Amino acid sequence: MATLQLKSIVKEFGETSVIKGVDLDVNDREFVVFVGPSGCGKSTLLRIIAGLESASSGDILIDDKRINDIGPAERGLAMVFQSYALYPHMTVEDNMGFSLRLAGISKAERRDKVLAAAQILQLEELLDRKPKALSGGQRQRVAIGRAIVRNPSIFLFDEPLSNLDAALRVQMRIELARLHDELDATMIYVTHDQIEAMTMADKIVVLQKGEVEQVGSPMELYHHPRNRFVAGFIGSPTMNFMDVSYLRHNADGVTVTLPGGDVCQVPVDGTNLDTGAALELGIRPEHLNLDENGPLNGKIQVMERLGGATSLYIDMDRCLVTVIADGDIDQKVGDTVRFGFEPSRAHLFDAQQQALPSLRRHPLTAVTRQSNHAAVDPNGK
Amino acid sequence: MTNSTLRRFGIGLLAWAVAFVIFFPIFWMMLTGFKTEADAIADPSLIFPPTLDSYAEVQQRADYFKFALNSVIVSFGSTILALLIAIPSAYSMAFLPTKRTKGTLLWMLSTKMLPPVGVLVPIYLLFRDTGLLDTRTGLTIVYTLMNLPIVVWMLYTFFKDLPKDILEAGRMDGANTLQEVWHLLLPLTLPGIASTGLLSVILSWNEAFWSLNLTSSQAAPLTAYIASFSSPEGLFWAKLSAASTMAIAPILVFGWLTQKQMVRGLTFGAVK
DSSP states (O other): OEEEEEEEEEEEEEEEEEEEEEEEEETTTTTEEEEOOTSSSSSHHHHHHHTTSOOOOEEEEEEEOOOOTTTGGTTTEEOOTTTTTOOOTHHHHHHHHHHHHHHTOHHHHHHHHHHHHHHHHOOGGGGOOOOSSSOHHHHHHHHHHHHHHHSSEEEESSSSEEEETTHHHHHHHHHHHHHHHHOOOEEEEEESSOOOOOHOEEEEEEEEETTEEEEEOOOHHHHHSSHHHHHHHSSSSSEEEEEEEEEEEEEEEEEEETTTSSSEEEEEETTTTTOEEEEEEEEOOGGEEEOOOOOOEEEEEEEOOOEEEEEEEEEEEEEEEEEEETTTTTOOTEEEEEEEGGGGGOOOEOSSSOOOSSSSTTTTTTOOOHHHHHHOOOOOO | OHHHHHHHHHHHHHHHHHHHHHHHHHHHHHHHHHOOOHHHHOOOOEEEEEEOHHHHHHHHSSHHHHHHHHHHHHHHHHHHHHHHHHHHHHHHHHSSSTTTTEEEEHHHGGGGOOOGGGGGHHHHHHHHHTTTTTTTHHHHHHHHHHHHHHHHHEEEEEEEEHHHHHHHHHHHHOOOOOIIIIIIIITHHHHHHHHHHHHHHHHHHOOOHHHHOOSSSOOOHHHHHHHTTEEETTTTTHHHHHHHHHHHHHHHHHHHHHHHHHHHHHHHHHHH
16 A cells, blocks of 8 residues: 655765656555666666665655655655575574564564565475575565565565576566465566566656656557657567658658558658658557568578478668568568568657657556456456 | 606605604704703704703703693693684674674784784783783683684684584584584584694794793793703703603604594595
8 A cells, every 4th residue: 555756856976867757656555666777777776776875865655754864764665675685594484584573573473474475475385494495586586575564554575587598587576466466466576678667567667868768558659659768668579660751741640651662651741851851760660561562671681490480681771670570471581571560559659759649549558467457357457 | 667657656755854844943942841951052963962960950950840740730721721712703704794704803813913012011011910920721721812813713724614504404403503513513623623722822832922921930831941941151051951851752753643534624625
């Protein structure tokens, strides 16, 4: 039960400012993911919320109460660290019960609470072990258990899955999502992995160089990136960009000339464009398809057959384009192929790298992981 | 023999040779302690009729146990005192560093480069005026100050090796600084603290300059006891050796018993 508000948070280390005025609202029970390349300030922002760093200026509010000057423990938050940060000299049970011990809670009550958390995470068998006798995934669960025991108003996760191998990461991702539903808690999660962000978030906050680039639901960010950075960061493989030249615009969109010379009308708002403006067209690899009559062409440079799909890296003279094609295509490296796309799937970016606003909203932009959940189980939880 | 076994043999031989060179003087000293004075100055020989006469005479001339007690009190006392001062200092330097931390550390170490005799006169006068001459308190203070730079340095490196996350997790769990140190920092760096303490004990035990200059009879530790056997009347090798053997025996046994702890502490960061 908690909301969080950040108001013009700034963090400076000496001369360098790593957070340049961040405003953010986190709603109750929301799963918010901070995502961005390394050095974008996402971890610092999380540490400021946790109270491990102080903000140079700006306010942090939890349930509308300013908490800037309150110590980390009194904020009622719990944090799961990237390195897990388990206490190596304590057993799993002592690790999980440490906060309760410091709070002066009796041994019996402590045990009850630890057991309850251990049950949620299937850790009962491991309570007597020391961290070094645990696998990476188990350590991760203990770290989460330690957070659960504190019954925090907000959970903070600092890249919690980045030390796990790929298979375990997928499993923990699912487990975290399940935990979020089960605990009904507000969670803030930091990652550099956009897949984690897309799969777990109700709301994604894309950060770059200490500034918020865009805040929105995963589908919103995917279908309506506000600028070239967000467009390139969200989605995998990353979006293709190609220079196009502006021809004209009307109420149905902006018409541009593609690299091959063909003309294409993209349904975006071009009202503010000047004639001759430099534009960049962005199109996701999964939205490009091989098509004998397609407007684009190039030579296949590399092919990656994944079975279900094939990634084609196509050399188009001035740029390399990725295309996700069918798994069973019979083209070979060196072949020249033609391909095209649905204009409504394309994005246009102006010289300032800002996206031209789409004329049609994608119908799924309001969908979040939580609403997915509701769709499966109409009676709610 | 293959190349690698030959190599191993060579390295082993070298190690034994080095160990022998290091150990030989101690061995010879122990041997001499069991000789008569005449044997001691005769041609070096491994075969001689062993005798305990020197030990008996040494004990007659001066009470070994009084000196030993002083050594124990002063070296352990100064070590505990140094740790009490150094733990908070090293904590703040390792976890709350400022721009001047590195400089402070270097400055502390630089005091160890000063020859002690350079400050002998002022310290002697200070001790005389405050009545600390020939007291165990006085010697404890000097040893504490003498070892403090090394103790702080060692603790600083051990503390720095501790992942910061663990202390931050503790802070998130509600630990104040004292609880953080008591529940997390100290137990986790105990091997390091122990080896630092051991080193400090050994350095204090073996210290001779200050003990010879600041004590005479009441607070004199074992180093002064040995020195008293190289007297103006001449060198009595057998007695000197017997006294030396008795003086180093406790710390030798102590070092041997804590060897594992020492090695573990000194390689603490490396093997983690």
